[in-house]
Amino acid sequence: MYPSSLEKLIELFRSLPSVGRKTAERYAMAVLEMPEENVEAFSRQMMDVLRKIRKCPVCGNITESEKCEICSDENRDHTVICVVQQPRDVMALERLGQFKGVYHVLHGAISTVKGVLPEDINIESLFSRIDDNTKEIIIATNSTLEGDTTALYLTKRLRSYENITVTRLASGLPSGGNLDYADDVTLMRAFQGRIRQ
Amino acid sequence: MYPSSLEKLIELFRSLPSVGRKTAERYAMAVLEMPEENVEAFSRQMMDVLRKIRKCPVCGNITESEKCEICSDENRDHTVICVVQQPRDVMALERLGQFKGVYHVLHGAISTVKGVLPEDINIESLFSRIDDNTKEIIIATNSTLEGDTTALYLTKRLRSYENITVTRLASGLPSGGNLDYADDVTLMRAFQGRIRQ
Known part of the structure; x- marks a missing residue:
C-alpha cells in the first residue's frame, strides 16, 4: 500500500x-x-x-459569464439551433468555423441501458426556447445507440412544429476510411445514405 | 476555446x-x-x-513517516537490498509477498538519450548504505535500454565489493506468452537464459 x-x-x-x-x-x-x-x-x-464555471441558461453550454459567448453574440444566426450532447461537441463544431447558428447542449443522451430519461437531460429548455423565428434544428447527437435514440425522440417531438426544418448530421464512411475497415453499421449507413453524383 | x-x-x-x-x-x-x-x-x-509525502532518507522510497515502513521494519532482512527504478516497483514486488529484504529506489534510470547521469538519480546513497553486513544486491531495474544501462553501471561499480552477491531479475518469456508473439529481444534473452531441466 x-x-x-x-x-x-x-x-x-x-x-x-x-x-x-x-x-x-x-x-x-x-x-x-x-x-x-x-x-x-x-x-x-x-x-x-x-x-x-456555470451553465448558460439559454443553451446549457458551459461558460464563466451570465450567458454564454455564443448566445450573447448578435452576429450569430439565432434562428438555427444545433443540438449536441456535450460542451466538447460545441468546441469540435466551432473549430470548423462553418456553423454560424447557435447551440443547445443536452449534457447527455437518452439511454434505456443507463436509465437516462428525456427529463434527466437538458431537453425541455430546447422546446421552451423555440419560437416563431426558429427555422432549423440540426440534430448533431453522436452516431451511437444513445445518440440515435435521442435524435429519434427529438425528431418525433419536433414534427408538430410545421415551420421548422429538422436535419441530422450525415452518417457514413469517415474521411480517409477504408471501406473494408468500416464496421457493418457504418458501412450500411454509408450505403443507405448514398448520394447521386 | x-x-x-x-x-x-x-x-x-x-x-x-x-x-x-x-x-x-x-x-x-x-x-x-x-x-x-x-x-x-x-x-x-x-x-x-x-x-x-517525503522520500525515505535510507532507501528513497516515498513515505509519510520519518523513515519508510520497510526500512523501519526490524523483521525484514536488511542484508539484502533490491534496487528498483520507481516507488511503484516496490509496490509491485511487495504485492508478491515473496521478498523479505529491503529496497533502494533510484527514482529514474541512467539514460544517454534523455541525458540522465548516475548523479541525477538516487545512486550514491546506495553505496553509502552498503556495509559489512550487506550480502546481496538484487538489481530489479526495468528490462529496457535505460534499465539495462543502469544495471550495467551498478554491476560494474559493485564488482569491487567482494563479499556481496549481485543478481538481476531474470529476463525471458512472460508467463502465458506465446513464443511467436514475443519480440526478438525477449526471445533472444529467453533463449540465452535457458535453464537446464
Missing part, C-alpha cells in the same frame, strides 16, 4: 473516465514529481473551475 | 504522463460533472500529498 495521502489521491484519479488503478498510480506519481507550484496550480484550478 | 478557468485545468491535466489534449478535455469535463465535495477532496488531496 502507498502512504495514505497518496492512496487517496490515486482513488480520486480513478474517478476520472477510463482511468484504472495503474493509470491512476502513474498520475499520482507524476504529481509527486511535479514542481510544487504546479501542484498548487492544479489544486487551485480545480476549485476555480468549481466556482466559476 | 473553453472558458479560461477550464482551459487552464485542461492544460494542467496535459502535464500528466501520456495525456493528450482530448484526454485532458475529457478529464476536465469529468471534474465539472463531479459532486462538489469530490472536487474539493481532489483539490485538497493534491496539496496534502505535496505536504505529507
Whole structure:
C-alpha cells in the first residue's frame, strides 16, 4: 500500500473516465514529481473551475459569464439551433468555423441501458426556447445507440412544429476510411445514405 | 476555446504522463460533472500529498513517516537490498509477498538519450548504505535500454565489493506468452537464459 495521502489521491484519479488503478498510480506519481507550484496550480484550478464555471441558461453550454459567448453574440444566426450532447461537441463544431447558428447542449443522451430519461437531460429548455423565428434544428447527437435514440425522440417531438426544418448530421464512411475497415453499421449507413453524383 | 478557468485545468491535466489534449478535455469535463465535495477532496488531496509525502532518507522510497515502513521494519532482512527504478516497483514486488529484504529506489534510470547521469538519480546513497553486513544486491531495474544501462553501471561499480552477491531479475518469456508473439529481444534473452531441466 502507498502512504495514505497518496492512496487517496490515486482513488480520486480513478474517478476520472477510463482511468484504472495503474493509470491512476502513474498520475499520482507524476504529481509527486511535479514542481510544487504546479501542484498548487492544479489544486487551485480545480476549485476555480468549481466556482466559476456555470451553465448558460439559454443553451446549457458551459461558460464563466451570465450567458454564454455564443448566445450573447448578435452576429450569430439565432434562428438555427444545433443540438449536441456535450460542451466538447460545441468546441469540435466551432473549430470548423462553418456553423454560424447557435447551440443547445443536452449534457447527455437518452439511454434505456443507463436509465437516462428525456427529463434527466437538458431537453425541455430546447422546446421552451423555440419560437416563431426558429427555422432549423440540426440534430448533431453522436452516431451511437444513445445518440440515435435521442435524435429519434427529438425528431418525433419536433414534427408538430410545421415551420421548422429538422436535419441530422450525415452518417457514413469517415474521411480517409477504408471501406473494408468500416464496421457493418457504418458501412450500411454509408450505403443507405448514398448520394447521386 | 473553453472558458479560461477550464482551459487552464485542461492544460494542467496535459502535464500528466501520456495525456493528450482530448484526454485532458475529457478529464476536465469529468471534474465539472463531479459532486462538489469530490472536487474539493481532489483539490485538497493534491496539496496534502505535496505536504505529507517525503522520500525515505535510507532507501528513497516515498513515505509519510520519518523513515519508510520497510526500512523501519526490524523483521525484514536488511542484508539484502533490491534496487528498483520507481516507488511503484516496490509496490509491485511487495504485492508478491515473496521478498523479505529491503529496497533502494533510484527514482529514474541512467539514460544517454534523455541525458540522465548516475548523479541525477538516487545512486550514491546506495553505496553509502552498503556495509559489512550487506550480502546481496538484487538489481530489479526495468528490462529496457535505460534499465539495462543502469544495471550495467551498478554491476560494474559493485564488482569491487567482494563479499556481496549481485543478481538481476531474470529476463525471458512472460508467463502465458506465446513464443511467436514475443519480440526478438525477449526471445533472444529467453533463449540465452535457458535453464537446464
